[in-house]
Structure formats: structure tokens, C-alpha cells
Amino acid sequence: MSWAQRAARNILPLSHEKSDLATALREWRYEGGFHDLEAPDADCELCDHPDIRYQFEIRNGLTDARLQIGSECINRFGIRATGGDGEDLDAAGTRSKVSRDRRSLIEKARNKRVIIALVALSQADSEFSILSFINYHQDRGAFTPKQLATLLWRFEKFQVPIDVHDFKLTIRRGREKTQLSEMADWQIERLTPAMSPTQRQFLATLKARRG
Ligand SMILES: [Zn+2]
Structure with missing residues (x-):
């Protein structure tokens, strides 16, 4: 099964559009919700790719369904991000928002490891x-x-x-x-x-x- 077929199987049941993948994808937005699982052990809920550590949440505006997916999939499937004023971003705007959010997740994780090391040192x-x-x-x-x-x-x-x-x-x-x-x-x-x-x-x- 191709990645597009896998995506269709995952996203069509949760979308208003039930047969065309491209149409269904247009119902979804990345609104800036993301989290760090701290280890790469989830599957992308859109394409089934394994070993996802940073999950980005996409939401369907018509059905309110949500999926936790890898950041690359937002770009790959052309899912639009929502900007600071609730407006739809274009492909370039989406790409830069996704990479900014991804960098901030990585930076937060790094920060946490530094603090954990400092605490461990203070105990020893x-x-x-x-x-x-x-x-x-x-x-x-x-x-x-x-x-x-x-x-x-x-x-x-x-x-x-x-x-x-x-x-x-x-x-x-x-x-x-x-x-x-x-x-x-x-x-x-x-x-x-x-x-x-x-x-x-x-x-x-x-x-x-x-x-
Ligand atoms: Zn994916």
C-alpha cells in the first residue's frame, strides 16, 4: 500500500469528504498543537510511519476529529497551518511555522536534559x-x-x-x-x-x- 493509500484509509473515515483524499485533506488544519513523547515510539496517525517522537496535531474543521502526525507529513500532504490571527497560511508559511515549532520542541527537550543533569549533579x-x-x-x-x-x-x-x-x-x-x-x-x-x-x-x- 502506498503512503497516499494509507493516508486515505486513515483520514477519510474521520473527514466529511468520504472518497477523495485531496478534498478531505483540505478540511484539515495544523493549528499549532504539538508535543514531545521524549522517545521515538509512536506511529504517524496519517501515514503509519513508525518512530515518531514529535507529534503535531491536525484537526478537521468540519468533524472536529484530530490526528497526531509527524511534522513532515504536514508538508508532504499539503495540510495548511493556521496563523496567529486564525488565518490560513500558504505552503511556504506553513513550512516555516512547522519548522519553527519543531525547533522549539527540540530546544525545549535540550533545555530539559540540561536541567536534569544539573539536578543530578547537585544531588551527587x-x-x-x-x-x-x-x-x-x-x-x-x-x-x-x-x-x-x-x-x-x-x-x-x-x-x-x-x-x-x-x-x-x-x-x-x-x-x-x-x-x-x-x-x-x-x-x-x-x-x-x-x-x-x-x-x-x-x-x-x-x-x-x-x-
Ligand atoms: Zn506521516
Whole structure:
């Protein structure tokens, strides 16, 4: 069975239109409801594709039925998203709303993993003052070079499992750039997985200046 046949089988019984897939799809909107299952273990309710982690909800305006589907399927089946004022978005507008929402889900999940790691560290390490780190991360979504170096060292010492890529570095302020430039190469080495491409470029010019 093709993906279009599977979609027809799933969506026609829930739509006002009972025979034509294209007509039925026009009854559905993505209105901005989405959630993170935290593991890829659901099937897309439209095309049956397995291993969906981020579910996007589409709703039929005539029957009020809802389906939880993968974000790619919104674009693939040409389902329209609803904009901030309740208006229908065109294909390009839908595409950008879906990718914005998807990025925000991924960012939220990353944020959560950082907080979980900080809490685990505070339970293992009595000298770790978690609040200032949590507050800082909530304000800026990233850590200074000094904070991150401290964290990575303590995570290792207290065997808290983390993925360095979940942690972001901020070097926008002069003070933060100075912190980085004053670090030894081996310390900087440990921070690089957390760096953005622009930050790596800055690092390269820093290293060139050092000679
Ligand atoms: Zn799908």
C-alpha cells in the first residue's frame, strides 16, 4: 500500500469528504498543537510511519476529529497551518511555522536534559550551587566558558552522564571572550563540542593570534 493509500484509509473515515483524499485533506488544519513523547515510539496517525517522537496535531474543521502526525507529513500532504490571527497560511508559511515549532520542541527537550543533569549533579556534589547555574541557563540558554568548564569537570568527577552537545556556550560579552582566551588549550578542547560554527571561527582566530 502506498503512503497516499494509507493516508486515505486513515483520514477519510474521520473527514466529511468520504472518497477523495485531496478534498478531505483540505478540511484539515495544523493549528499549532504539538508535543514531545521524549522517545521515538509512536506511529504517524496519517501515514503509519513508525518512530515518531514529535507529534503535531491536525484537526478537521468540519468533524472536529484530530490526528497526531509527524511534522513532515504536514508538508508532504499539503495540510495548511493556521496563523496567529486564525488565518490560513500558504505552503511556504506553513513550512516555516512547522519548522519553527519543531525547533522549539527540540530546544525545549535540550533545555530539559540540561536541567536534569544539573539536578543530578547537585544531588551527587554537595559543594555545587545549582541555583545560580539554573538561573543563568534560564536567562541566556547557555553558559560562560568558565561555568561550562566547571560543569564539565564536575560532571566527570561525579560521574553524571551528559551529552556535551546539549550544552551551549556564550561568548558574546567581552568578559566571556577574555575567559576563553585565558584558558589552556586542553580546557578549550573540552568546550569545543558545545560551540557553534561562529564560535569555532572565533576560536580559530584566537589560536592564530596565540601562534
Ligand atoms: Zn506521516
